[in-house]
Amino acid sequence: xxxxxQTPRYLIKTRGQQVTLSCSPISGHRSVSWYQQTPGQGLQFxxxxxSETQRNKGNFPGRxxxxxxxxxxxxxxxxxxxxGDSALYLCASSLHGGNQPQHFGDGTRLSIL
Amino acid sequence: xxxxxxxxxxxSVSEGTPVLLRCNYSSSYSPSLFWxxxxxxxxxxLLLKYTSAATLVKGINGFEAEFKKSETSFHLTKPSAHMSDxxxxxxxxxxxxxxxxxxTRLTVKP
Numbered sequence: 001x002x003x004x005x006q007t008p009r010y011l012i013k014t015r016g017q018q019v020t021l022s023c024s025p026i027s028g029h030r031s032v033s034w035y036q037q038t039p040g041q042g043l044q045f046x047x048x049x050x051s052e053t054q055r056n057k058g059n060f061p062g063r064x065x066x067x068x069x070x071x072x073x074x075x076x077x078x079x080x081x082x083x084g085d086s087a088l089y090l091c092a093s094s095l096h097g098g099n100q101p102q103h104f105g106d107g108t109r110l111s112i113l
Numbered sequence: 114x115x116x117x118x119x120x121x122x123x124x125s126v127s128e129g130t131p132v133l134l135r136c137n138y139s140s141s142y143s144p145s146l147f148w149x150x151x152x153x154x155x156x157x158x159l160l161l162k163y164t165s166a167a168t169l170v171k172g173i174n175g176f177e178a179e180f181k182k183s184e185t186s187f188h189l190t191k192p193s194a195h196m197s198d199x200x201x202x203x204x205x206x207x208x209x210x211x212x213x214x215x216x217t218r219l220t221v222k223p
Contacts, residue, residue: 004156033211043203043213056210090156099145099164099207104156 002027004105006091012111018079021108023091025072031055031097032074034066037088037107046089049074050097078110086112115140117206119214127222132176132191134217136204139185146187147205148178151216157203163187174198194221 005024013019025032033056034046045058049068066076072093078085088109092102120135138144145164149157161172168180178189187204199221204214 006156035213042215045210045212048210092157098209099211101147101159101162102157102211104149104158106154106156109154 004091004093004103006089006105006108008108009106010109010111012113013081014113015081015083017081018077019081019110021076021078021089021091021110023074023076023093023105025074025091025093026103029093029095029103030072031094031100032068032072033092033094033097033102034074034076035090035092036060037090038086043090046076048097055097081112083112086110115144115206115208115212117204117212117214119202119204119217121217122215123218123220125220125222126194128196129193132189132194132198132219134189134202134204134219136187136189136214137185138187138204138206140206140208142208145207146178146180147207147211148172148176148187148189149203149205151201151203153200160189160202194219196221196223 007022031050033048048056052068063079068074088107090107092104094100094102116139118137147162148160151157161170163170163180171177201216
């Protein structure tokens with residue numbers, strides 16, 4: 001069974017631009033969660049999608065948004081990029097979310113110049 | 114609301130010696146608890162999970178953790194460290210969503 005796939009692996013953008021990251025969950029998994037990982041703040045929860053609906057949301061500004069498609073694939077969008085958005089963005093999937101173990105992708109490393 | 118505290122930001126051991134990574138949690142009711150490992154430039158991999166069955170949980174790669182409700186702890190141990198165990202380890206508590214600890218960096222000296 002293929003694992004969680006995130007694309008692209010690396011991305012370089014400049015301030016003010018926007019970016020879209022993609023996540024393909026494990027086949028059959030309907031819950032997809034996104035996290036931001038930085039050296040200073042650690043792992044922070046962005047949001048969770050289940051069956052195309054946002055079910056939980058972390059404490060991030062509205063510049064961070066996401067969506068989930070009918071095949072459970074998910075995208076995350078960040079608009080008006082800031083230097084502080086430089087981070088490793090991790091996607092994780094599970095069958096139903098909640099307190100089930102999550103399976104993580106290798107992440108997209110976003111660098112803002 | 115749930116929270117988790119990893120008591121050591123960095124632990125250094127010699128190869129072949131025991132590993133102890135400490136984690137305390139706070140939860141309104143019986144939580145689910147997890148340990149994940151992250152190697153450089155990789156995502157997180159599940160080591161083990163506790164979901165109110167046996168209090169001693171065995172995971173992959175020889176790791177295990179003991180749930181102690183009276184101490185609100187879920188420490189991760191391994192009898193003998195291997196060089197390949199060097200990584201970042203995260204303790205996680207979950208009620209409605211998952212809350213990650215700040216992580217413990219494990220260094221293994223030859």
